[in-house]
Amino acid sequence: MSASTTTPATAPATRPRRRVTGVAVTAWVLGLVFCFPALWMVLTSFHAESDAATNPPSFAASLTLDGYRTFFGGGGGPTPWPPLVNSLTASFFSTVLVLLLALPAAYALSIRRVRKWTDVLFFFLSTKMLPVVAGLLPIYLFARNTGLLDNIWLLVLLYTSMNLPIAVWMMQSFLSDVPVSIIEAAQVDGARLPTVLSRVVAPVAAPGIAATALICFIFSWNELLFARVLTGVVASTAPVHLTTFVTSQGLFLAQLCAASVVVSLPVLAAGYAAQDKLVQGLSLGAVK
Amino acid sequence: MTTSTAPAKAPRPPAPVPPAATRGSKAKAWATRAPLLPALVFLVVVTQLPFVATLVLSLFDWNSLSPEKRHFTGLSNYASVFTDAALRDAVITTVILTASVVLVSVALGLGFALLLNRRFFGRGMVRTLLITPFLLVPVSAALLWKHALYNPEYGLFNGALNWFGSLFGIEKVVQPDWMSSMPLAAVVAALVWQWTPFMMLILLAGLQSRPDDMMEAARIDGAGRWQMFAFMTLPHLRRYLELGILLGSVYIVQNFDAVFTLTSGGLGTANLPYTVYETFYRAHEYGLASAVGVVAVIGTVLIATVALRVVSSLFREEASRA
Numbered sequence: 001m002s003a004s005t006t007t008p009a010t011a012p013a014t015r016p017r018r019r020v021t022g023v024a025v026t027a028w029v030l031g032l033v034f035c036f037p038a039l040w041m042v043l044t045s046f047h048a049e050s051d052a053a054t055n056p057p058s059f060a061a062s063l064t065l066d067g068y069r070t071f072f073g074g075g076g077g078p079t080p081w082p083p084l085v086n087s088l089t090a091s092f093f094s095t096v097l098v099l100l101l102a103l104p105a106a107y108a109l110s111i112r113r114v115r116k117w118t119d120v121l122f123f124f125l126s127t128k129m130l131p132v133v134a135g136l137l138p139i140y141l142f143a144r145n146t147g148l149l150d151n152i153w154l155l156v157l158l159y160t161s162m163n164l165p166i167a168v169w170m171m172q173s174f175l176s177d178v179p180v181s182i183i184e185a186a187q188v189d190g191a192r193l194p195t196v197l198s199r200v201v202a203p204v205a206a207p208g209i210a211a212t213a214l215i216c217f218i219f220s221w222n223e224l225l226f227a228r229v230l231t232g233v234v235a236s237t238a239p240v241h242l243t244t245f246v247t248s249q250g251l252f253l254a255q256l257c258a259a260s261v262v263v264s265l266p267v268l269a270a271g272y273a274a275q276d277k278l279v280q281g282l283s284l285g286a287v288k
Numbered sequence: 289m290t291t292s293t294a295p296a297k298a299p300r301p302p303a304p305v306p307p308a309a310t311r312g313s314k315a316k317a318w319a320t321r322a323p324l325l326p327a328l329v330f331l332v333v334v335t336q337l338p339f340v341a342t343l344v345l346s347l348f349d350w351n352s353l354s355p356e357k358r359h360f361t362g363l364s365n366y367a368s369v370f371t372d373a374a375l376r377d378a379v380i381t382t383v384i385l386t387a388s389v390v391l392v393s394v395a396l397g398l399g400f401a402l403l404l405n406r407r408f409f410g411r412g413m414v415r416t417l418l419i420t421p422f423l424l425v426p427v428s429a430a431l432l433w434k435h436a437l438y439n440p441e442y443g444l445f446n447g448a449l450n451w452f453g454s455l456f457g458i459e460k461v462v463q464p465d466w467m468s469s470m471p472l473a474a475v476v477a478a479l480v481w482q483w484t485p486f487m488m489l490i491l492l493a494g495l496q497s498r499p500d501d502m503m504e505a506a507r508i509d510g511a512g513r514w515q516m517f518a519f520m521t522l523p524h525l526r527r528y529l530e531l532g533i534l535l536g537s538v539y540i541v542q543n544f545d546a547v548f549t550l551t552s553g554g555l556g557t558a559n560l561p562y563t564v565y566e567t568f569y570r571a572h573e574y575g576l577a578s579a580v581g582v583v584a585v586i587g588t589v590l591i592a593t594v595a596l597r598v599v600s601s602l603f604r605e606e607a608s609r610a
Contacts, residue, residue: 024408030400031414037481038420040444041432053442056451101330104323114321118603120328122596127335129592131542133564133581135338137345137574142338161334164327222425225544225561229569239427239545246549248435253442256435260428271423272416279489283531283599 045257052253067254071262080259082234083241086152090227090237091220091266094159098167098216099209101160106171111183111201121172128165132225143230152235155227159220166219167212170281174208175201211277214270221267238263339585346578353572365579375580377556378563382541382587385472385559389479390536394529396480397487404488405495422485430549433478440465471555479546483539487532494528495521527602534595541588560584 032039043059044052045068051061066074073079105124109117139158140149148154178201186200227237242263245256271278346365350358369375404415421429437444446463453461467474498521506516544561551557553566560580568577 020406020408023403023406024410027403027406027408027414028410030403031417034400034481034484035417035420037432037437037444038424041436044436055442055447056454057444057447101327105327108320108322108324112320114324115317118600120324122600124327124331125596125599126592127331129538129588129595130335130339131561131581131584131588132544133542133561134342134585135335136342136564136581137568137578138338138341140568141574157334161331164331168327218423222427222545224427224548225565228548229565239425242425242427242431243549245431245435246552248439253436256431260424260432264424264428267425268420268423271419275416275419278419279493282486283490283493283535 041257041260044254045261047254049251049254052257053251067258068262070255071258080238080241080262083236083238084263086231086235087221087238087263088266089152090155090159091217093153093156094163094220095213095216097156097160098163099213101164102167102171102212103209105168106175109168109172110175111178111180121169124165124168127161132162136225136229139226140229149230150232150235152231154230155223155235155237158226158230159223162223163216163219166281167216170212170215170277171205171209173280174205174212177208178204208277211274211281214274215278215281218267218270218274221270342578342581345574346582348575350575351571351573361575365576366583368576369579369583374558375563378558378560378580379583379587381472381557382559382584385476385479385543385557386537386540388476389483389540390533392476393480393483393536394487394491394532396484397532398491398525398529400484400488401491401495404492418488419485421481422483424482426482426545427549429482430478430546433474433481434467434550438466438474467551468555471551471557475546475550475557478550479540479543482546483536487536490532490535491525491528494525498524527598530598531595531602534591534598537591538588538595541584541591560587 046063046065047058047061048064048066051058052067054061069075070077071080108114109121114120143149143151143154182200183196186196191199222239223237224239224243227240228243231237231240242259245252245259274281347360347362348358349361349364369379400418404411404418424432435443440446440463443466445466449461449463453459503516503520506520511519541559542561543559544565547553547557547559547562548565553562558566561584564577564581564584567573567580571577
């Protein structure tokens with residue numbers, strides 16, 4: 001990545017190099033400025049409450065874990081563990097369900113294609129365009145009448161439906177990358193379907209499947225509207241727990257930042273891990 | 289797995305099923321379709337049926353606090369949506385919010401993408417920095433803006449103004465109350481911060497699919513930087529820009545988290561999803577809430593139809609290239 005490799009042989013060596021340095025400086029400054037609120041959040045989460053709420057801001061105040069301690073119930077407040085566990089349950093199980101439903105569907109849309117497979121693919125996509133509010137009230141009434149309100153497994157089902165279209169699209173595009181000729185060769189050699197799937201398809205498609213799973217996990221973890229309306233005391237998720245910070249409560253900035261960091265950590269980890277495939281997932285497979 | 293009976297037969301993945309609908313080929317067609325069915329049935333039951341129910345509910349006058357008065361009113365809920373000042377404002381707010389967030393984040397995203405498309409020291413790190421806002425939980429990002437940045441007394445914005453002022457020896461620096469003096473702009477700014485990385489990633493993918501030889505040819509023919517940008521890069525990016533704008537619109541029309549967290553729909557920032565939530569969850573007007581929901585769906589479908597067309601044209605291009 002050194003500047004010299006980008007220099008065309010014919011051009012004078014100094015000018016492009018200076019330009020490259022200019023680009024680097026501009027990019028770094030803009031990147032840091034743009035990301036600064038997030039960095040500020042992390043820094044504030046390690047400050048004492050009295051240092052967090054000063055004007056002008058105290059950048060160099062001493063660091064402490066008090067914000068995290070208070071968030072985790074150190075000061076006698078409610079513990080965030082049940083909501084965190086609920087979020088983990090909803091995100092994990094809905095992702096597993098999504099994979100179980102989407103993998104066979106993607107197989108039928110890429111490797112062993114049904115007729116009019118593009119129409120089916122676009123039907124899946126069109127359901128993603130339906131906003132959550134389209135079905136919110138009937139789902140609420142259904143949950144109330146069947147006793148499923150405040151039940152985390154209802155969220156598991158809803159998050160599955162929310163992510164299924166994206167997962168089908170992404171996996172369809174990843175499975176299409178498996179060359180048909182290898183599959184045919186394996187079948188000519190007498191391999192049966194399970195062997196073909198585990199030995200031929202899985203190794204090629206595995207990174208894509210993993211990225212799909214991570215993206216589904218992120219969307220489920222972030223969801224607020226369903227969780228807010230359909231859960232209460234027992235099944236509330238981490239974003240719902242965060243909404244207790246919507247109204248200010250005295251000196252609470254460090255605790256708020258600690259809470260935001262903790263709740264965002266799984267998403268940051270999953271997002272950085274899936275960075276390369278992120279755009280493909282978010283553009284529903286349209287951009288590779 | 290019903291398909292496991294078929295693998296010994298000669299595989300012919302993309303070949304169309306012969307038109308002669310004999311018994312054997314019918315069975316085979318169903319065997320091919322079988323893996324698709326669980327996902328299809330699940331989606332229809334969980335997403336389409338509730339929407340049909342919403343359509344039906346929107347034709348009733350039904351307040352859950354006085355359920356015995358529930359009765360059929362035809363389209364009068366829809367008449368309310370467009371005559372009630374608050375609901376009409378929600379429609380307008382949604383349009384303004386969506387359009388401004390999408391346009392500003394596309395412009396910023398394009399700038400960042402052009403920058404990241406150059407080679408420089410630490411490009412990967414800068415990319416990671418730039419996508420970080422997108423990887424914060426939306427509620428926590430909104431909370432961060434509301435309390436740590438916008439707060440008039442100890443927020444970072446006013447703190448920074450104060451700090452800059454003190455550098456130049458100014459005693460009394462302006463300390464605006466961002467959220468109450470410009471509520472909609474405050475929501476827009478917070479959303480732009482989160483959505484710019486999304487636009488950047490899509491546009492960066494577009495830039496990287498730009499054919500190198502064509503750019504090289506233009507350079508050799510003596511095209512200037514601006515000419516190359518205006519006549520080669522932008523036309524190539526056109527469909528990626530469309531895709532970003534349309535997908536961004538579809539997501540931001542549905543936004544609930546930022547409005548709920550930052551302003552709780554106050555000060556004229558209530559958009560359609562928040563209004564549905566408010567009408568049904570707080571005011572218990574089930575019929576009216578359903579009608580607002582249907583209006584939100586119609587708006588989304590209008591954008592989504594165009595979005596689907598763009599996706600399908602990119603998709604067909606991918607398929608023909610493969």
